[in-house]
Amino acid sequence: MSDASNINASDEGSLSAEQQLPRHVAIIMDGNGRWAKKRLLPRFAGHKSGVKSARMAIEVCVKLNIDALTLFAFSSENWKRPRKEVDLLMDLFVSSLREEAASLHKNNIRMRVIGDRQAFSEKLQKRIEEVETLTAENDGMTLTIAANYGGRWDILQAAQRAVAENRTIDEELFTRYLSLSDLPEPDLFIRTGGEHRISNFLLWQLAYTELYFTDTLWPDFDKARFVEAMRDYAGRQRRFGRTSEQVEKG
Template structure:
């Protein structure tokens, strides 16, 4: 890639620090095979394992996966119930493997809506892996970007009423400190499988300067080669963050 003068355009040659993924297409994958939708979710879990393993090997710092949105409660009750069972069984069977591979697990979202037994499993899994220093695996469950911003503002208002902060202190940085991802870098790369091209209320605040990558591949078929293709697409882009292309070249601002 080069500009009109023939000088190479500076592109991002590093792997993304944080990759966020909407894993879309599990149900359609199953339906195409005349299988119950839940079988697609089981196949999706297998794809997750492969992608987590790959990201860990590629030294990605954070991988965020949208597992269950706050809107997914609108799905048929039987499917929601089976998804909760799958979530719990996956936690039980995978947390030791994550811990063994130095992966830290974080669950973000309104966890109070889950059954108490599942909340206990979440707390135990997070505590077991809390001190790991490799990949941070973030699972967004009963999460919504609007919910995240709303709960942050509610906490800020409460802090103002308690005279802990002043209204004049409200800045973008302050709001960011109250989001559930406050301790994480913002996503560099957002991937959505399944052919849809929207963010569906996922990390709305955090995706402000994220590079997007969409693919028609259904999530159970999304493999390590597809992940590398998305990463290569990211690495071939010029990230300007409001600067001009000329500024990026002249000042080496990335």
């Protein structure tokens, strides 16, 4: 990740201070393998290129003062992929954490990982803990990486924790046990790659999130396309069960 100050205001297109921007953006970064296949490259080349798009998304969110960015990096279902690809993805995760840690800290970004870490190697678990500890006191944007994560797992572990503490569960209490309990729920969900589903990602948290789908493959999802998604969000009216007239009256 480069210094966020290198992003020029003009790169954000026609976004203005008057437009409503999301506080929290969640992204399924889909299409790396297909991007590589179109170029007659191994699938892993697409994953490596996808890291650059993730870096871009972080930089734009910092520039626009977005409070939180959550990236779906590896789902609990992705273990079904060929073993070689999974191993390469784990290696890429380790190297990316190592390479990006100092820059995240420099830019005052708090990074943490959500998901079941027990399936990860000790090396990867240690690297995650190191970066989380390094950035824990940062009070800028919160970057969350969802890895070995599933929305059903999240709901189940929240329920198990509540039961273990003998708590009578209501919606407010239950939410406190979920992985993103300290963040506002996502305002904008983006999925690249042409699929129109949320694929077991943040099932509870996306209840009222604005959904944005694009055919663009993740490595091709550049700054202009990200800003276009923000602009699309800014043009929507969020009613949360109310009528348009009620929203307009405030």
